Amino acid sequence: MLWVPGILVLPLLALTVGSDSYATTISARQAERSTLPACAQTCVAQLPNNCQADEVCFCTAFVRTAYESCLKTQCSSSMQDQLGTYAYQATSCNRPVRNNANTLYGVTWAFFSVAVIFVALRLLSRWRGLNGSGISWDDWVVLGSLALVVVLDVSLNQGTKFGLATDLYTNTVGSIEVILRWLYIGEILYISVVMTTKIAAVLLYLRIWTADSITKAFRLSCWISIGVFAMTALAFDFAIIFQCSPVSSVWNNVTGQAGSCIKVAPLLYIFGALNILYDVVVFLLPIFSVVRLNIAMHKKIGVATLFAIGLVVTIAAIIRLQYVVRLFGEMNLTWEYQYPGLWAIIEANLSVICICAPPIAGLMQRWF
Structure with a gap:
């Protein structure tokens, strides 16, 4: 015992x-x-x-x-x-160390790869050797959009490299400054991409429904829409670029640099709402013209569905706007900024992908 x-x-x-x-x-x-x-x-x-x-x-x-x-x-x-x-x-409090960098890398380059493939197929569908109609303005605008997407994707990639998608306290002031600079560049590019792809969509409508086959009112509506989209992109890009004086205060304010800035949150809210509204406009514009097509009803439904694919982009825009609304007032900015950044990438790449769907569908019909 x-x-x-x-x-x-x-x-x-x-x-x-x-x-x-x-x-x-x-x-x-x-x-x-x-x-x-x-x-x-x-x-x-x-x-x-x-x-x-x-x-x-x-x-x-x-x-x-x-x-x-x-x-x-x-x-x-x-x-x-x-x-x-x-x-x-x-x-x-023994909080776990969080890092979502690999998720951002994977999603970004996966969507970009699909976008490149779709643009290549779109250009192939235009090749006269395959009975295509040749390259036109809508195709050049899509190529320009893809070029902007490349830089947009790189900007998020660089921001992630310096600590985006990690907790604020795991970063240095210097790395946060770099992240903010890349996010600033990305926001400008995002606005440009989502507007230019809408312009490309409307240019496609003008290409499909020529002046001889549709009313003047429809074509006038298309040109007005293009003008509105272009002016919106220019206005909001200008406001974002010059939101601070000097401009470098956008990212240098974390180091205490003196400067004056406007409140950017209302700008982003308004642009997000307009972006969603414009998506709906782009979808509704050709509906009346599709109904008037002299084809069977099931084919009309098929054509309308093809154009409705673009509403997937609208869903991404709505999700992104929800994250933007939640963003301001958050102190853990290097963690919270990943979500609107990620959905901006998804929306921008989807915009390019969806705008290529109708020409690719025509290519598939000719092949099969």
Whole structure:
């Protein structure tokens, strides 16, 4: 029976070791807490339920939300302070290290590969050697859109390379500055791509329904739509490019560079809504003309369905707009910005893919 006291001692020993370990952890947290910037110290002093930043309650959802809300106002002027406070919170609460870079890389280049294939098939469908109608303005606009998509995809790729799709506290101020610069470039390109593909779609309508085969009202509506799309792209690109004075303040404000900027959120909301509205317009424009075609009803439905494929782009635009609305006010920007960035890539590439579907369908009919 001599082993009984030993067994009784083991729980006491474990309790003692656990207490020492907990005390050491608390001591380390207290030491680290003393290095927090003044803005974070203010927020710690205001934690609800008399919680302290070195206690277990600090990691509960309620206290964490209150702490982050305070940081948004107290530490908003210094990116370096934000990094320090977020790092402290993450390490104190043992948050897992998150990195979605591979997802962004995979989705971007998968969609881009499909877009390139569809553009190649579109151009093949125009080849006169395969009884095509030859290259026209709509094809050149699609090629221009693809060129813009290349740069757009590269911009997200570069932003991801420097830390997009990771948590803010795992990055440096310098890397965040680079990420913001690439996101700035990407937003300009995104606006250009989604508008030029709409222009290409309407140019295709004008190519299909010539002046001899359709009313003047339809063609006038098409030209007006093209003008509206072009002016929208120019207006919003101009506003995004010059949102700050100097322009470099768009990304340099994280380092404390002085500059004045307009509130860009309303611009993005308005553009997102107009983008969705224009998608619907592009879909509805040819419906009356399709109905008047002298073909069987099932063929009319097939043609209408072919043009309706473009509504897939509208779904992507709606999803992206939801993320844009949620974006502003978030402090973990390198993590949150990945979602509108990813859906911008999906929408832009889908725009190119869908605009190539009708000519490719014609090619398939000739082949089979």
